[in-house]
Amino acid sequence: MLDEQATARIDLAKQRLRARLLARRRTALAALTAGGAGTGAGAGAGAGDVGGLAPRILALPEVARATCVAAYVGLPGEPELGDLLDRLLAAGTQVLLPALRTDLDLDFRTYLGTLVPGALGTREPPSAAPVGDLGLAGVVIVPALAVDRRGRRLGRGGGSYDRALVRVAAQATVIAVVHDQELLDHVPTAPHDRGVHLVVTPSRILHCGPDGVTGEHPEPSTG
Ligand SMILES: Nc1nc2c(c(=O)[nH]1)N(C=O)[C@@H](CNc1ccc(C(=O)N[C@@H](CCC(=O)O)C(=O)O)cc1)CN2
Numbered sequence: 231m232l233d234e235q236a237t238a239r240i241d242l243a244k245q246r247l248r249a250r251l252l253a254r255r256r257t258a259l260a261a262l263t264a265g266g267a268g269t270g271a272g273a274g275a276g277a278g279d280v281g282g283l284a285p286r287i288l289a290l291p292e293v294a295r296a297t298c299v300a301a302y303v304g305l306p307g308e309p310e311l312g313d314l315l316d317r318l319l320a321a322g323t324q325v326l327l328p329a330l331r332t333d334l335d336l337d338f339r340t341y342l343g344t345l346v347p348g349a350l351g352t353r354e355p356p357s358a359a360p361v362g363d364l365g366l367a368g369v370v371i372v373p374a375l376a377v378d379r380r381g382r383r384l385g386r387g388g389g390s391y392d393r394a395l396v397r398v399a400a401q402a403t404v405i406a407v408v409h410d411q412e413l414l415d416h417v418p419t420a421p422h423d424r425g426v427h428l429v430v431t432p433s434r435i436l437h438c439g440p441d442g443v444t445g446e447h448p449e450p451s452t453g
């Protein structure tokens with residue numbers, strides 16, 4: 231266990247980093263909007279990610295073989311996921327999406343093609359959509375503000391995903407999606423923070439382990 235001072239130091243480091251990363255996303259989004267590129271499908275518009283990450287995520291073997299994938303609906307400033315959710319559905323994959331509860335914990339509901347507005351600017355399956363069991367997802371795709379090469383993840387600060395990821399099966403693959411410049415050398419984390427196995431950016435796919443990157447596509451020397 232960390233003492234109170236150590237925990238406070240980590241929290242402060244996270245808060246500062248979060249503020250910097252969110253400011254950068256806002257600036258990039260403003261520049262994109264000012265440039266007339268539009269805001270994508272109304273959510274998830276990200277600087278320069280035209281076309282989205284869907285094809286590369288769908289081509290991952292872990293995703294291709296999963297019968298149930300938990301994902302999320304993009305928010306403005308996040309990397310553009312394109313039509314990932316609908317393509318998963320079309321492939322016959324069960325898709326679970328988060329619905330934000332008032333305590334900031336997440337329910338996961340089955341995506342059946344419709345979304346309604348949720349809290350804090352999110353969009354979620356309607357409340358009538360069947361609740362899904364996150365423990366049955368073979369792949370869990372999570373949003374992040376930053377990730378490091380060991381798979382340590384910084385979220386928006388609600389602890390939503392830290393709590394949700396506790397419910398994920400041990401053998402599931404957790405994938406974080408960030409912009410290239412949000413792949414950092416070090417992300418401050420506390421013991422409760424849950425790491426990720428794979429990081430997808432608009433130009434790279436990294437496999438992370440406790441000692442750092444264990445594999446990369448494309449290989450750095452060939453890229
Ligand atoms: N795409 C996506 N979905 C997600 C998350 C996320 O980070 N990204 N979350 C990760 O945990 C949860 C939602 N948590 C959130 C936490 C804060 C804000 C937020 O700061 N929103 C803006 C706009 C608010 C509004 O429009 O009302 C803000 O408060 O300034 C949004 C979602 C679940 N779904």
Ligand SMILES: Nc1ncnc2c1ncn2[C@@H]1O[C@H](COP(=O)(O)OP(=O)(O)OP(=O)(O)O)[C@@H](O)[C@H]1O
Pocket residue numbers: 244383384385386387388389390391392393396422423
């Ligand atoms: N498993 C948990 N159960 C209860 N509270 C938790 C849990 N994990 C984290 N928290 C609390 O949530 C708050 C935010 O945590 P943290 O800064 O790690 O969020 P984050 O990982 O950046 O955000 P998120 O998980 O929402 O993407 C902290 O006060 C933390 O104590």
